[in-house]
Amino acid sequence: MKENLYNYILGIADNSLILGQRLGELCGHGPTLETDIACTNISLDLFGQVRSYFQYAAKIAGDKRTEDDIAMLRKEREYKNVLLVEQPNTNFAYTIGRQFLFDAYHLAFLAELQKSTDLTLSAIANKCIKEVSYHERFSSDWVKRLGDGTEESNQKMQEAINDLWTYTDELFHQTEADKVMVSEGVGVDVTKLKLNYYKRVNDLLQVADLEIPESKYFQKGGKEGVHTEHLGYLLSELQYMQRAYPNMEW
């Protein structure tokens, strides 16, 4: 099995899986019907993307593993998503802040992944980027609306950005699998995305009448499987059916 490629794919897909699950929690609980539908539609897009990645990963694994096994049967430390996407919904400003901070990265990442020498990955990226550009439009539009809205919405949006800021730097950390995949022309060198990312984010924050956080202290660990306390709870819900009724299908 191509261990590095397998791990590399999981590193990409786990971000979408965990964020998709977080957004799915809002089904029936969004602040308004329209935003509820938007969040769950984005969730559906992300789950669809995850299926493409995991089907490919299962093929590479070459054993009896299926896409569902990869999604449902790993332990917490085996998930490689960044800490940002596992942060709880807290309130709508957090949901939107987390979404925009991830979308801005996701869009830039997929633009590069389209150039991968791995034809399956480039095809998936080519498909996903069309959907993600809609996500980014939605989330950036809401950051502006909340930031440039009422005094209270501005304050809540600012709090969310301040709290989530500490998780942004990790997006640009390289794992061992990353380094090998970049050297083979398969992977994206995320360190090169950092400059433009912060430019895009800072520009939007300014337009939205929000302050750019000054904190230089950043959290990391998700990519290595060391997560915040929130992931365990999320996984217990995500995996409940497969753990309670092993191998069930419907």
Added chain:
Amino acid sequence: MTSTEQNIDEKLIPILEEVSDPEIPVLSIMDMGVVRSAVIINEIVKVEITPTYSGCPAMDVIGDDIKKALKDAGYDSEIDLILHPAWTTDWITPRGRKALEDYGIAAPLDAEADIDVLLNGKRIVKCTNCGSQNTRLVSQFGSTACKAQFQCDDCQEPFDYFKCLK
């Protein structure tokens, strides 16, 4: 690599045209542009379909429906889901666009106009009920991932707009 051209055996076209999108029953999958190839190899029909959106739950049903339609016509078949080249709303045929409009879903505008209506509040989407362009965006996401929700300010009718995907 696969090209953007379709490769469909003429004998199979009438059969495939009978299969419709489960979410939009008036629209055949051929007019939707999701069937990329259908050829008979050793008496088995090999069909390649491509998803509109990655998470589109209709794809599994469409695959099953194609199998059934071909079986009824006496063919065994294999269905493959392909991702490349990625589906675009440009592949919806003129007949498909008309079917959408008749069903109450405004057909996609070009990419630039799409941004204008979804982000900049421009009123150019035509109401499928009365034809007025005095329409406004209610929600960027509608009943399915491919649609946005609009409302007409003249006749008050709410309707879906099929978003441009390029």
